[in-house]
Amino acid sequence: MTASGRTPVPDATGPDDDATADAAGRGSAPLQPVILGADIGVYALARSFHEAYGVRSIVVSGAALGPVARSRILDNVLLGPAASPEDLVDRLVTLAGELPGRRLVLLANSDWLVRVVVRHRVRLEPHYVVPFLDEALLDRISDKATFAEICTGLGIDVPRTVVQDFSGAGEDDWRPRPVDVAYPLIAKAASSADYQDVHFPGKKKVFEISTSAELDALWTALAGAGFRGRFVVQELIPGDDTQMRSITAYVDSRGELTLMCSAHVLLEEHTPSGLGNPAAMITQRVDAMLEQARRFLTSTGYVGFANFDVKVDPRDGSFRFFEVNPRIGRNNYYVTAAGANPMRFLVEDRVQGRAVEPVVVDREILYSILPHRLLLRYVLDPALRARVRTLVRAGAVAHPLRYRGDGSVARRAYVLAAMLNQVRKFRTYYPEPTQTGF
Incomplete structure (x- = not known):
């Protein structure tokens, strides 16, 4: 109807x-x-x-x-x-x-x-x-990384996605995962609930990243602000x-x-x-x-x-x-x-x-x-x-x-x-x- x-x-x-x-x-x-x-x-x-x-x-x-x-x-x-x-x-x-x-x-x-x-x-x-x-x-589908995995399994198109996990960012030997998505790219929190109470200069809901230096600076800011969730990096759909x-x-x-x-x-x-x-x-x-x-x-x-x-x-x-x-x-x-x-x-x-x-x-x-x-x-x-x-x-x-x-x-x-x-x-x-x- x-x-x-x-x-x-x-x-x-x-x-x-x-x-x-x-x-x-x-x-x-x-x-x-x-x-x-x-x-x-x-x-x-x-x-x-x-x-x-x-x-x-x-x-x-x-x-x-x-x-x-x-x-x-x-x-x-x-x-x-x-x-x-x-x-x-x-x-x-x-x-x-x-x-x-x-x-x-x-x-x-x-x-x-x-x-x-x-x-x-x-x-x-x-x-x-x-x-x-x-x-x-709720935990499964609210996480943008898991959401992308579910969609892929169902034959639903999503942007190419790489996940950056900050759970170990407080450790001395933690290093961010290399990202092989072409620039410019999009970066955003996998779960907005994990990101809600994190504060740092330049915080945005969604970041458009043009260079590897900008992405490295974002990773540093997130780790320093105490973010311990996951961030997703996705190809920028034109x-x-x-x-x-x-x-x-x-x-x-x-x-x-x-x-x-x-x-x-x-x-x-x-x-x-x-x-x-x-x-x-x-x-x-x-x-x-x-x-x-x-x-x-x-x-x-x-x-x-x-x-x-x-x-x-x-x-x-x-x-x-x-x-x-x-x-x-x-x-x-x-x-x-x-x-x-x-x-x-x-x-x-x-x-x-x-x-x-x-x-x-x-x-x-x-x-x-x-x-x-x-x-x-x-x-x-x-x-x-x-x-x-x-x-x-x-x-x-x-x-x-x-x-x-x-x-x-x-x-x-x-x-x-x-x-x-x-x-x-x-x-x-x-x-x-x-x-x-x-």
Whole structure:
């Protein structure tokens, strides 16, 4: 089945009445989402819950950052910036006791928070629906090195990969493994959870390395900072941001793949901390690519949400799978905007216990956190530029923070400031505009 029917209204002001009544099983415990984190992806999840069921989410985080501050659709529970994972789990257990008679659904949207939840499942599951895969599989698929090995075994294309193991980097006789991948190349942590608390000058999410001297300097910095996980070195697949693709999927508690949605990335963020995060995408159904994601999910016994990063290799048109995130992804609102609210699939499966007819989304919308003129300065391909203009003129555009159901003066001011801040960031970190607006 495809996601079709009435045109979605991303800025809808209220939930569907029948769905709202159904969310709590028409008389059973009312639904209460509890979401960990405070970024734009967390707000998008709260928005999707609000659109579908009219519920206010509870957001638990160290601080009420801009995306979740002063919102009418969520309540912030603050832990403080020094809270440990154990403090978080303790607070979640206490919070559950403060919410008697509610059906609590726990979500996290960063790798390290997912890992905290999964590792403490025994304490949390008596109180919450915990819709994540088990710890053994999480460890396997979250590691980019192991992910590449699994994909190769399943006939799924990945970039050529070399693994650098830092487990012995504290020993006097440790030396990094020689790397025989051609320059320039890409280097990144195999597990973002291992990299989360490592700090050193010039730290990035992803490094583009041009010379052996640069790579040696990175190895020295990582070892000196106490990093003891694994780093992967991969061949650089040519092509700009527009070669990237995103896939979001949901596998239900029965092991059925009930939701798939893919998108064509137009532009990524280019700040050091956000490098690689899509800033603008057009939803696009590509069955050949989705079939490979399906093969991975069904072969590994995956359950819950998954988000794949894929790049089209312009040399041969193949889909090179980079990683799978064990969560729905920061830019998850593109799925809701295209007509298939992921929270419905989760709630009907885990709260209502109902099998859902599988959906593959094929509606085209433009998801963007950027001003349209800024976006078009960076989209070179004439066909893509034309598609962007067409979607903008048709109103088939979604920004996760622009929600009429949460449209206070303070929120509108924040969204405007966030858009202007995108202009500043691109001028600073990616200053070469290629076109000039409409």
